[in-house]
Amino acid sequence: MVRKIVFVIPPAVELLDLAGPMQVFEEAKFYGFELELEFYSLQNSISSAVGLPFGNIPSFLEAELKQGDFLFIPGVDFEVLEKLLETELIFFDWLANCYQKQVIICSVCNAALFLGKAGLLDNRECTTHWRRVELMQMLFPKAKVLNDVLFVKSDTIYTSAGISAGIDLALSVLEELTNPLFVNKVARGLVVYHRRSHQHTQANIYLDYRNHINPKVHQIQDYLTENLSTEITIESLASMVNTSPRNLSRIFKEATQITILDFLTGLRLEKAKTLKSNPEYTIDYIAAQCGFKSARQLQRILKK
Template sequence: MKKIAFIIPPTVELLDLAGPVQVFTEAKFYGFDIAIEFYAYQQKPVSTAGLAFGELANYKDARLNEGDLLFIPGMDCEYVRSKEFKYEHAYFAWIKECFQKNIIVCSVCNGAFALGEAGLLNNIKCTTHWRRTEELQTRFPAAKVLTDALFVKDGRIRTSAGISAGIDLALSILEDLKGPVFTHKVARGLVVYHRRSNNYQKESIYINYRKHINPMVHKIQDYLIENIANKNNIKLLAKLVDTSPRNLSRVFKEKTGVTILEYLTQLRLENANILLTNTDYTLDYIAAQCGFKTAKQLKRILKNKY
């Protein structure tokens, strides 16, 4: 079972911690078999909001294996600049040991400074809260600090910008592990918009056509994603949102840039591409699961697109 370990530092920023934790908790709800663990390097840490934590296991008790994830949330800036933080040499050495064991090391906000103290940002693209990017670059000159990224992935190092960007990073990691369909389901359960970093080039039907705030169109998109194999017609869809077929078609195209049919076809194609990675599935089975009439139709559409 994959483990995701969170190290709770003194003066932790609550949302830096709670955001990614909730993403993976929601993923567990939807069936992702993971263990979420919590550790500290000082007893009974207190958040910047004044909320105290109870007894936590020491980080040295963590038993992490290759492929597991280590999350380091952000802290109060004055603490990050203090001698107390800089003298946590044993903790920083442990972070480096984790990285050397092929564990994926992630930071939220100024948690990146802990990665820097561990020597993990040399020649690495990274980011932090926009107020701290200049300070991060000054303190760790060998780092390649990006100033305009939600999050950055460079090898086994993952860093994110301030506060809510930790949610974006966690969703991106989840997408790598479980795919876009599962991640969309988790994001919808959290009632958040799944955003990708501006240096992430892979396209996704689940994200690219949702850069709008129209609730009617969002409802139709969610319905189509969850009923991809059904026979969907414009009259049924219009009835779901209590409007006319003509108005729905007009608004959908206006907000997304594509027609409902074009959107549905791309949804089906993306789902088909995911299923095609499983060699046990026949083309007939995949076509049926994705709402295509026949395997021949699926082959023709795949050939035209790719």
């Protein structure tokens, strides 16, 4: 099924709020995930917060959204936002209607205030740019506004903190639609590293230990992820990045805080758990696909 991602662009939009999430989904399309991206405007004439004009974009009223579609609303220049909160009553009614249809509504930065104005944040945990946390709590006292988190998911309402946090939210949405390994490819393609808020799912080996900038270690991590069933030695890995086994072990531990063996074992266990969900696979087949020497070794490690 082709998933639909819709962006509604307000006047004085913050460019990174729009371009960050949009690029995440465009990168996903590059890797073969079927997505339909659509763009609509809040007003007839749209330009960005820095004055960059947009072309002719259809009105949000023309968007056809259904249950399970995603709607992204990027943040805007704050002075313009204050005016929009008082004038765009039709838009707020439209947002409330989208919520009733179970469209998944995602705000980036201060666009969370649009959701509050539509009555979608009452008794709900949410977040926004740190500069607007106190204001949002004051304007919408029934909302449970959180500070110091990247994004919050509550039912079908997703809110994210300022600017680049929209990328984190988009990566998390993409993980809902695909899997952690695919998201890792997208994040690496964008040269960003997937971060998580405390509201998100538990950590995953494909995305952990990536918060570093050592290209050799990233190369080794990518190779290990994609070649679990092959025989792997520290000597062959070191040869790949033109260094010695001892030096590779050192720089890998410095960058990730774990050893190569621990990282490799984590990858193998994660894949084994995934394959075990298929009843047609025997334990011997799973062990072979994950690079374990025997089914007994896999079972022993799983028990631990």
